[in-house]
Amino acid sequence: MAYRKRQYALLADEELISLVGEGDAEAFALLYDRHSRAAYSLAYRMMGEKQAAEDLLQDALLKVWRGAGSYRAERGSARTWILSIVHNRGIDQLRTLASRRRTQDRVEASAPRSQPSDAFSEAWRNSQRDQVREALGTLPPEQLKILELAYFSGYTHVEISELLGVPLGTVKGRMRLGLKKIKDYFDSEGVAVPR
Amino acid sequence: MNHERFDELKDAYVLGALPEEERRELEEYLAQHPERQAEVDELGAFAGLLALSPQEHEPSPELRQSIMSVVESEARSFAGSDPRFAGLRELFSLQNLALAGAALLVIGLFSWNILLQGEIRDLQGRVANLQETPQSRMVALEGTGDAPQQGHAEVMILDDDRAVLMAEDMPRAPEGRTYQIWVIEGDVPKPGGLFEPRGESVAAVVEKPLDEGDVIAVTIEPAGGSQQPTTDPLMTAKL
Numbered sequence: 001m002a003y004r005k006r007q008y009a010l011l012a013d014e015e016l017i018s019l020v021g022e023g024d025a026e027a028f029a030l031l032y033d034r035h036s037r038a039a040y041s042l043a044y045r046m047m048g049e050k051q052a053a054e055d056l057l058q059d060a061l062l063k064v065w066r067g068a069g070s071y072r073a074e075r076g077s078a079r080t081w082i083l084s085i086v087h088n089r090g091i092d093q094l095r096t097l098a099s100r101r102r103t104q105d106r107v108e109a110s111a112p113r114s115q116p117s118d119a120f121s122e123a124w125r126n127s128q129r130d131q132v133r134e135a136l137g138t139l140p141p142e143q144l145k146i147l148e149l150a151y152f153s154g155y156t157h158v159e160i161s162e163l164l165g166v167p168l169g170t171v172k173g174r175m176r177l178g179l180k181k182i183k184d185y186f187d188s189e190g191v192a193v194p195r
Numbered sequence: 196m197n198h199e200r201f202d203e204l205k206d207a208y209v210l211g212a213l214p215e216e217e218r219r220e221l222e223e224y225l226a227q228h229p230e231r232q233a234e235v236d237e238l239g240a241f242a243g244l245l246a247l248s249p250q251e252h253e254p255s256p257e258l259r260q261s262i263m264s265v266v267e268s269e270a271r272s273f274a275g276s277d278p279r280f281a282g283l284r285e286l287f288s289l290q291n292l293a294l295a296g297a298a299l300l301v302i303g304l305f306s307w308n309i310l311l312q313g314e315i316r317d318l319q320g321r322v323a324n325l326q327e328t329p330q331s332r333m334v335a336l337e338g339t340g341d342a343p344q345q346g347h348a349e350v351m352i353l354d355d356d357r358a359v360l361m362a363e364d365m366p367r368a369p370e371g372r373t374y375q376i377w378v379i380e381g382d383v384p385k386p387g388g389l390f391e392p393r394g395e396s397v398a399a400v401v402e403k404p405l406d407e408g409d410v411i412a413v414t415i416e417p418a419g420g421s422q423q424p425t426t427d428p429l430m431t432a433k434l
Contacts, residue, residue, distance in 0.1 A: 023269075023270050024270070025263070025266045025267045025270035028263075028266050028270075029263060029266075032259060032262065032263070036254050036258075036259065037251060037252075037253055037254065038246070038247065038251075040252055040253070040254035040258075041249045041250065041251045041252050042246045042249055044249065044252045045249035045250070053252070054254065054255065054258050057254060057258065057262075058258065058261065058262055060419075061262055062262065062265060062266070063418075063419030063420065064419070065265075065266050065269070066269075066389075066419070066420065067373065067389050067418065067419040067420050069388075069389055069390060069391065069399065070368075070373035070374075070389045070390070070391045070418060070419070070420075071391075072367075072391055075236055075370070076236070076239075076240060076243070080240070080243050080246075081418075083243065083246040083247075084239075084243060084246075084371060084418065085418055085419050086246075087211060087243075087246060088211065088371060088417060088418060088419075089419070091211045092417075128247060129247055129248070132244045132245075132247045132248055133248065135244065136244075136245075136248055147210065147242075147245060148245075150207065150210040150211065150212035151210050151211065151212075151242065151245045151246075152245070152249075154211065155212065156207075156212050156213060156214045157207045157212045157213070158214065160212070172203060172204075172206065172207060175206040175207055175210060175212070176206045179206055179209070179210075179238060179241050179242060182241045182244060183241050186241075
């Protein structure tokens with residue numbers, strides 16, 4: 001068993017996912033250890049509290065376990081795929097909840113912002129996160145806010161338009177410019193996009 | 196949806212900010228214009244960077260324990276589900292171990308790899324025998340919509356009501372979506388497994404035993420699958 005564990009530790013995420021697709025719990029455990037922290041951090045950011053974040057993570061990771069056969073390496077890294085499942089499940093859950101957190105967002109959204117959100121003022125643990133932070137730091141606050149409301153809080157573009165009291169076309173424009181600015185950052189720095 | 200509308204909505208799509216109706220509209224467009232999938236994938240990669248931005252939190256050890264207890268329990272039932280598929284699973288598992296074996300070659304475990312190759316050949320023979328088993332029968336799935344059917348699929352039913360779905364030339368599922376098999380008993384659809392076309396053909400074990408009169412259906416579902424179908428079937432077959 002210990003010998004196999006050492007073998008598995010040599011495998012790339014994509015190879016582990018392939019094993020998970022064949023029902024290998026040990027391979028799943030290793031994937032969990034590699035990515036649960038990032039996945040939980042995203043879940044926590046979306047749900048805003050521990051219990052809901054843990055419920056979301058459990059729901060999403062069991063989908064990873066049961067749906068590993070649907071992973072396609074050519075469409076992105078295993079980490080990106082796992083985080084996208086957490087994100088999609090989180091959005092589903094947020095949209096079925098009339099939660100207090102959304103009300104809180106509504107209040108926050110009405111206040112003018114001149115600084116990036118708290119999430120981006122924390123210490124960053126590694127260089128990839130530093131790069132992402134720096135890229136997001138290049139966004140004007142009004143663009144960043146719209147990306148956050150969409151991505152983390154699960155609002156649709158129409159809801160964001162109502163929430164912020166700006167035309168729908170403006171919301172779409174800010175989304176487009178915000179994403180373009182992130183792309184431009186990585187293009188101009190010649191830095192590989194974290195996968 | 197036309198090209199202009201697609202361009203207008205694609206940013207909200209990758210951020211997950213489209214209402215359900217517009218999301219489906221955009222995914223239908225993508226299914227008809229697969230040449231634009233790469234554009235959405237690239238944009239999605241930049242949107243996905245937001246997932247790396249939150250302050251880090253550590254999940255509790257109890258959560259790991261809870262998830263792993265479900266996983267290990269399901270893995271045990273998966274392993275015990277059908278002894279004949281154990282050969283298939285073992286084959287795939289050994290192929291992956293062969294990848295690790297390649298790494299071990301570097302440090303000199305050459306003979307272990309040779310042994311694996313022998314086992315793989317043996318298991319490949321067993322898989323071929325399984326495919327030729329006289330008790331199996333094939334049932335073709337038929338498209339359900341007015342649009343021309345893309346690709347085709349058949350179900351190979353083995354002698355103890357287990358089945359394997361084999362699909363050919365099917366288009367990739369849109370980003371964040373997957374093909375899901377359903378076994379419909381009476382009017383009740385039950386999840387029968389997920390699959391993703393890779394290259395020209397794909398095979399997936401139907402995860403539920405089949406009975407005469409059941410209907411097999413395939414839908415497109417959100418990545419990870421659904422407990423109930425959320426879209427109309429692309430193709431079906433009555434057994």
